[in-house]
Amino acid sequence: MSFRVTFLGTGGAVPTTERAPSALVVNREGDRLLFDCGEGTQRQMMRFGTGFSVSHVFLTHLHGDHVLGLPGLVQTWDFNDRTEPLSIHCPPNTRTHVKSLLRAGGHDPDFPIRINEVSPGNVAFRAEEYEVRVFRTNHRTRAQGYALIEDDRPGKFNREKAEEELGIPPGPAYGRLHEGEAVELDDGRVIHPEQVVGVPRPGRRFVYTGDTRPVDETVEIAENADLLVHDATFASEYADRARETAHSTAREAARIADRAGAKRLALVHISSRYAGDPSPIEREAQSIFGDAFVPDDGTRIEIPYPDA
Structure with a gap:
């Protein structure tokens, strides 16, 4: 059963020619879920062939580099005669702001949009074989991360x-x-x-932090995660700046992945300081966690089952 992550925007707050603002698509067996929606996300979706049939959008917080692509994307869906409902999941007490954002373009879509405020510790969306859980992060505004966790599968049949x-x-x-x-x-x-049936086999686990300082909640929910996507805005030379702006360094992200026992770590929200050469970020993380990497915009990652 396919499980693909496509990175649409891996840059920080200031977009560059190499990196767009934050966005990624998860395609799990045809279910397309969009996590954050920075400026230009719809063009990145076209460019990297993810398809537009997204049913759920998960917003980590409402800073512009994570949401400014949403009004244009919603308008395009409407121009394409979309009829399927859309669910937008967001932190508590942000529904009014999301509604205002969608109305800012002066367009009222004909398809239904449900804005779902959801708090850390709860399930934002439950599907037949997986759920998307919410966990606490630490940024300068109401912010949270999301974890797509598959149900356990039956054991092997003897x-x-x-x-x-x-x-x-x-x-x-x-x-x-x-x-x-x-x-x-x-x-x-x-x-x-x-x-005749063995013990249940674990499903796959994908964790996306959005912008955050390193927090224990990420370690807990990312335990044995197949892929952890973590804020790594700066290298440690800017550790003070990371603390001031409530971001993480590559070293801090790597320590979180190592403590969690994650299998792979994707370092995102890369500051424009490193746009042309993110190797300082990657090297720093790999000195602690060997399976760390900085994805490019357009990078696709296939997540296999743990026992594949």
Whole structure:
């Protein structure tokens, strides 16, 4: 089952020719979820071929470099005769500001838009096989991060044991057992799932912080994450500036990933100081966490299952 992350904007507050402001798309088996929507996001979506059929937008906070692309994107959807509803998830007490932002362009879309205020510790969106949870971050305004966490999958089905040891004939019974249902055989025996199905297997976990200082809540929710996308605006030479502006350095992001036991760390919100050469950010993080990298705009990451 596919799980792809496309980085649309990896730059900081000031866009450059190399890096657009914050935005990324997650495509999980056809479900397209947009996280933040900086200036020019719709053009980046066209440029990098993510498709426009986004059903949910998750805003970490309402600073302009994370939301100014939203009015134009909504207007384009309306011009394209969109009828499907859109859900915009945002921090508490920001609904009015989001509504004002959407109206700023003087356009009232014909498709329904639901603005969902959601607090850290809650679930913003629940789908059939995954959910998007909200966690606390630390920035200069109301801010939060999001984690897409898949449900556990059934354990592996032991076909050899089922067929040879228990004498279960191949057929629908195998599927029922794998889905957790006991079955009765023709000879009257009842076979329970735990006799032929292994322990549940973990799903995948994607964590996106938005702008933040390093916080313990990220460590907790990013435990064993397949991909952690973390603010790394500065290298440590600007550590004081990072504290003043409530951002993280590459070293701080790497320490968070290391503490969480994440598998990979993507460093984003790169200051325009490093637009032409982000290697200082990458080297600093890799000195602590080897699987850290700075994605370019347009970078695509496929997230496999942990046991693949």
